[in-house]
Amino acid sequence: MKKIVQAGLGIVTGIGGFLEIGSVSTAAQAGAAFGYQLIWALVIGIVCLSFLVEMSGRFAAVSQHTVVDGLRDRFGFGFFSVVSVGVALVIVLILMAELGGVALSIELMTGIGFPWWVMPVLIVSWLLIWKTDFEIIENGSSILGLLTLCFAVAVYRLHPQWGPIAHGAVPSLPSTDKAQYWFLCVSILGASITPYLMYFYSSGAVEDKWDDSYLGVNRFIAFAGMAFGGLLAIAVLIIGAKVLHPQHVQIEKFGQMANMMTVPFPKWGKALFAVSLGITCLGAALEVALSLAYMFGQGFGWNSSENKAPVKAARFSMTYTIALVIAALPLLVGLDPMKVTNMAMALTAATLPLAIVPFLILMNDPRYLREHTNKVVGNSVVVIVMVLSFVLAIVSIPLQILGGN
């Protein structure tokens, strides 16, 4: 029974894991700029993430250790510190983007500039981590995240033609704006395949004391959950394509994204967009901050558990507290969260090999996984998508910086 509940919750978690500022804004931008043409990038991002999430859950269930534990004791301290510094920088950027996303959502509803909301958002998210435990955060943000189903309803109301959408799921080359096309493609991949999610998911599995008997549940959660979240991201792209693409709107401001929801929901589209995005961003911010604390805590061998009072896991609690503050500072002085988001997502894609290559080595090591090591399919899918994201990132990030204006 417990497992059925968990499988159900896991599917819902897929939304929280997938839909956040990064995937929503990149999907909306892609839809607005290129219509349905970039759906394929989302599709391969979803497939790759499903495999990665399944792997990290399996790692935790079989070895009773988190992915970060494995990284440290398998590769030694030197290598671990390189990876953790790299991943930590990206994580802080993502955290910045998520906190900014919450603040922007409130700005959208109140009309008062987002820097004013950064402080309250910071305090609320910190209090939520400080006072509650793992399950409440994971399940709470998932269930509230169900609001994002409004994107699916919106698609239904817009009556899109399914032929062109299916066509967009096949990779194709752009006719114009090549630099922007590939940069968006990289951002979509980076927004989908976030290493922090692997760390968070495996930490959760260890906190919930998973064992071999959870392998089936894990597979179900990974594939069904991520597919569910991914479909909603595709829905956002479709709305962008259907509403903004014909008007030749280039999304530069958060408000423009919200406007696309006023076509399917004329009265309360804007508020709906703001609330659902605000909640998913808040959920993501908590998960991201916790992932960072887990990473350092497990890497250095601290008592790290979100289920203990902060005073019982002092270094752990201090880490997420400091991370939240650092991420909030640039926003307080008015740094544009949209810009941070795009850069964070592209950088995630560029640093993917750093996080994923060692992870794959772990996943093929029978010392950790016994007979449950990776199969050829999982390995190949992840390697191909990782290489693709990395190459595209290396090529398109400079292009974007040079010609981005």
Add this chain to the structure above:
Amino acid sequence: MKQIHVFEILGRKVHDSDGRYAGCLEEIEVQRSDESCAVESYHVHHRGLIARVTAWALSDSLRKAMPKSDKLLPYRVPWELMDLSDVARPRITVPQSQLERVRPES
């Protein structure tokens, strides 16, 4: 008697009695008994760095696909043949041709 940290010798370049480079010190094998834990041998590997990352990581199928040349295997240096008097320059007291290789665990 002196105390040394394993990290002080790990990864150091090791030369043999002829002054030829033998590889990097990458692993220390010990034997545990009730009383103590004595060092039996050191593994000295030509491609120490790569090996440290991949040695016990590559899946068995991949390892089987790799060419099985003896030269790719690390040397096993028994403790009595390793001179650690200068920690920064570990020295093997015999020529490397007299050393055995570490066979992969089957």
Add this chain to the structure above:
Amino acid sequence: MAAIRIVRDVLDKRIVDRSNATMGRVDGIVLSVAPGEQPEVQQIAFGGDVLAHRAGKWVVRPTRWIRKHVGPRRSGDIRIDWKHVTQLGRDVRVSLSAGNTAALAWETWMARIVARIPGSR
């Protein structure tokens, strides 16, 4: 008994104490070496100093400076005699209890700060 490879089987593993609590990670291993005698593993070591040395020479000084000005009062890193190591596996188990060693010095130091923040208990 089968041979143990200390880099693979001991170094960087998590140290778990008698009551299953995490003490830290095996950041270093201390050997005793004497000319003509078989070297022995004496201790496992952990703590900021060992890590700083492993991270590189340039990290050592700043770490020392930080330690001098902030943090708990204690000397150097924590060492556990090899005889206390009871089991090697996915974790390194020791027969001590973390509270009786200096292992949690930083944790308790930080806990004192955290305790001042409302709602931390």
